[in-house]
Amino acid sequence: MLQLFFENIRIAVSAIFSSKMRSFLTALGIIIGVLAVTLMGTLISGLDKSFEKSMSMLGKDVFYISKFEWFGNQDYWELRNRPDIKPEYAEKLVEQGKYVIAASPQSFRMSDMSRDEKSITGVSVIGTTTDYMQTSNTTIEKGRFLTDGEHNSGSRVAVIGYDVAEELFDNSDPIGENVKIGPYKFRVIGVVEKQGKFLGLQSMDTQAIIPLGTFQRLFSRRGFFRLSVKVDKDYMEEAEYEVRSIMRRIREIRPEEPDNFAINKQEAFETTYNSIKLAIGGTGIFITVLSLIVGGIGIMNIMFVSVKERTREIGIRKAIGATRNVILSQFLIEAVLICLMGGLTGLGLAYGLSFAISKFLPSTMPISLAIIAIIISLVVGIMSGLVPSYRAAKLDPIEALSYD
Amino acid sequence: MSAVKAKNGEMIVFKAVKKIYNLGAENVHALDGVDLNIERNEYISIMGPSGSGKSTLMNVIGCLDTPTAGTYVFEGEPVHEMDDNQLASIRNRKIGFVFQTFNLLSKLTALRNVELPLIYANVPREDRLEHAKTALEKVGLGDRMKHKPNELSGGQRQRVAIARALVTNPSIILADEPTGNLDSKSGEEIMKIFDSLHDAGNTIILVTHERYIAEHANRTIHLLDGKIRVDEKNNIKKN
Numbered sequence: 036m037l038q039l040f041f042e043n044i045r046i047a048v049s050a051i052f053s054s055k056m057r058s059f060l061t062a063l064g065i066i067i068g069v070l071a072v073t074l075m076g077t078l079i080s081g082l083d084k085s086f087e088k089s090m091s092m093l094g095k096d097v098f099y100i101s102k103f104e105w106f107g108n109q110d111y112w113e114l115r116n117r118p119d120i121k122p123e124y125a126e127k128l129v130e131q132g133k134y135v136i137a138a139s140p141q142s143f144r145m146s147d148m149s150r151d152e153k154s155i156t157g158v159s160v161i162g163t164t165t166d167y168m169q170t171s172n173t174t175i176e177k178g179r180f181l182t183d184g185e186h187n188s189g190s191r192v193a194v195i196g197y198d199v200a201e202e203l204f205d206n207s208d209p210i211g212e213n214v215k216i217g218p219y220k221f222r223v224i225g226v227v228e229k230q231g232k233f234l235g236l237q238s239m240d241t242q243a244i245i246p247l248g249t250f251q252r253l254f255s256r257r258g259f260f261r262l263s264v265k266v267d268k269d270y271m272e273e274a275e276y277e278v279r280s281i282m283r284r285i286r287e288i289r290p291e292e293p294d295n296f297a298i299n300k301q302e303a304f305e306t307t308y309n310s311i312k313l314a315i316g317g318t319g320i321f322i323t324v325l326s327l328i329v330g331g332i333g334i335m336n337i338m339f340v341s342v343k344e345r346t347r348e349i350g351i352r353k354a355i356g357a358t359r360n361v362i363l364s365q366f367l368i369e370a371v372l373i374c375l376m377g378g379l380t381g382l383g384l385a386y387g388l389s390f391a392i393s394k395f396l397p398s399t400m401p402i403s404l405a406i407i408a409i410i411i412s413l414v415v416g417i418m419s420g421l422v423p424s425y426r427a428a429k430l431d432p433i434e435a436l437s438y439d
Numbered sequence: 440m441s442a443v444k445a446k447n448g449e450m451i452v453f454k455a456v457k458k459i460y461n462l463g464a465e466n467v468h469a470l471d472g473v474d475l476n477i478e479r480n481e482y483i484s485i486m487g488p489s490g491s492g493k494s495t496l497m498n499v500i501g502c503l504d505t506p507t508a509g510t511y512v513f514e515g516e517p518v519h520e521m522d523d524n525q526l527a528s529i530r531n532r533k534i535g536f537v538f539q540t541f542n543l544l545s546k547l548t549a550l551r552n553v554e555l556p557l558i559y560a561n562v563p564r565e566d567r568l569e570h571a572k573t574a575l576e577k578v579g580l581g582d583r584m585k586h587k588p589n590e591l592s593g594g595q596r597q598r599v600a601i602a603r604a605l606v607t608n609p610s611i612i613l614a615d616e617p618t619g620n621l622d623s624k625s626g627e628e629i630m631k632i633f634d635s636l637h638d639a640g641n642t643i644i645l646v647t648h649e650r651y652i653a654e655h656a657n658r659t660i661h662l663l664d665g666k667i668r669v670d671e672k673n674n675i676k677k678n
């Protein structure tokens with residue numbers, strides 16, 4: 036049996052390679068199908084990884100109180116009329132909230148930074164308080180974070196991001212050195228550990244954190260604020276309820292009135308992300324299924340042609356003793372082999388492209404998906420090869436021998 | 440198994456074998472009640488005008504085709520009751536077919552062509568190659584094993600086909616106009632091979648239109664309209 040199997044593989048390989056172009060065109064649908072499904076998987080796995088990392092920057096147990104919902108689609112006029120978030124809320128939330136561990140107000144501004152000849156543009160300057168350390172999951176690599184005293188006194192000290200440190204100081208120690216944020220001189224007191232990009236877009240490492248008091252004095256008194264509120268992660272629901280109540284009390288909102296602020300959570304990203312993922316997955320699956328169907332039909336067609344062209348050969352083989360099953364498997368193996376080669380080609384291309392993807396997403400091709408892709412091409416091969424092979428198998432030897 | 444039993448020494452027993460082709464309005468009786476006994480080591484030629492049913496008879500004997508009516512017992516086995524797989528197995532193990540048009544696989548070398556029936560017989564690779572080489576040497580093509588059919592002359596091709604028919608050491612060799620596509624010189628060479636195969640104990644049936652070819656055999660059957668008209672021993676033995 037095994038010998039016959041090898042013989043049939045030999046026949047199939049020689050048939051496939053004797054008309055390479057035809058075989059390639061035949062397998063194109065499968066190549067594209069497998070390419071689509073594996074690339075989609077690679078992309079999604081990459082997005083998952085980068086998303087997970089970004090989400091950990093946000094923190095599961097942190098609420099972001101701001102004027103607007105992150106992914107909301109409320110009435111513009113209602114939103115416009117909402118009062119601004121004030122930094123003082125942070126202290127009240129910490130004071131009154133049982134579940135609140137830390138709360139920090141933040142205000143942002145883009146600025147250039149420089150030191151002697153060196154400079155870096157597009158630095159996001161964050162004015163905030165000591166609690167930011169906890170609410171942002173920031174880890175200090177060198178030096179220290181801001182103190183309450185510095186906040187109150189408006190000291191010109193800065194904790195700088197990893198890339199800023201690298202850009203302005205190369206390998207020398209930045210701690211205690213002076214830098215300029217815009218036109219103002221600051222003393223570096225700490226460097227934040229490398230964090231990477233948020234959702235692959237915004238670098239978290241080109242930042243400078245300065246005391247909120249200093250920020251307000253130098254850059255803007257009435258800026259745009261956001262509050263980050265870190266709460267007890269074992270009581271998330273209670274915490275949200277509590278934070279909302281405190282906010283409503285501060286804002287003096289009557290029970291029948293809706294909130295005029297937004298409590299944003301990491302979950303909001305997840306919902307949006309999942310719908311993006313679904314769209315990518317849906318598109319990928321659609322392309323995959325479509326090209327597999329087209330590819331399968333193409334293979335079936337070529338197999339019919341192949342059986343027709345080789346009618347005489349089938350007759351000869353039958354005359355010297357090939358059974359129906361032997362002929363059936365001969366053509367079935369050919370169809371499966373075309374699909375398998377197509378599948379492997381698609382996989383190879385996808386593997387190559389996954390390196391390109393990994394340039395901007397930390398992605399790897401999932402092994403399970405590669406296996407699934409191979410199984411899919413096997414199944415397509417069997418399905419599209421079965422009918423033509425069966426037709427070949429039940430050819431009458433005499434009719435086949437006299438065919439020309 | 441079957442009511443019809445073969446006597447000792449009888450290889451092929453036909454009883455009232457008919458092959459009827461249904462062509463819509465009319466039926467063609469390609470074989471119209473053939474009774475035939477063939478014994479081991481016979482050398483038979485079949486003659487008859489075109490359309491008399493020679494090829495049909497050969498195909499039925501060779502288990503490529505099955506009778507519409509009647510019984511066919513081959514070495515005691517009822518061929519008329521066999522299914523497709525059993526027929527394929529008989530063709531593979533017991534019958535060596537040689538065709539007028541050679542019917543070699545054009546992409547395979549002589550050696551691979553000859554090896555093919557052994558593959559279907561599940562013979563291990565080494566034995567296969569050995570048998571195939573021996574068969575090719577027997578027909579005088581020991582030096583043409585790696586040649587493909589299009590690199591061989593007509594006579595050489597037919598010799599490859601004979602080697603392929605021989606390689607499984609079959610009970611009977613059937614040749615349907617084996618010299619029909621060859622010039623008379625190559626034809627004679629082919630007939631010499633058949634003669635020597637017969638001398639070595641093989642059973643051979645061949646179809647021919649030529650008297651001088653038929654005379655190689657020691658029994659000649661004349662067909663007409665699907666019926667055996669004459670079935671005679673050849674008195675004048677060739678040489």
Ligand SMILES: Nc1ncnc2c1ncn2[C@@H]1O[C@H](COP(=O)(O)OP(=O)(O)OP(=O)(O)O)[C@@H](O)[C@H]1O
Pocket residue numbers: 460461462467468469487488489490491492493494495496
């Ligand atoms: N597949 C078929 N369908 C219909 N009729 C057929 C078929 N095969 C053969 N016949 C008919 O059966 C008859 C016998 O044909 P066969 O091929 O056996 O003749 P033959 O004696 O071999 O002739 P030739 O000497 O020309 O080869 C012919 O009348 C032919 O037309």
Ligand SMILES: [Mg+2]
Pocket residue numbers: 493494495615
């Ligand atoms: Mg004929």
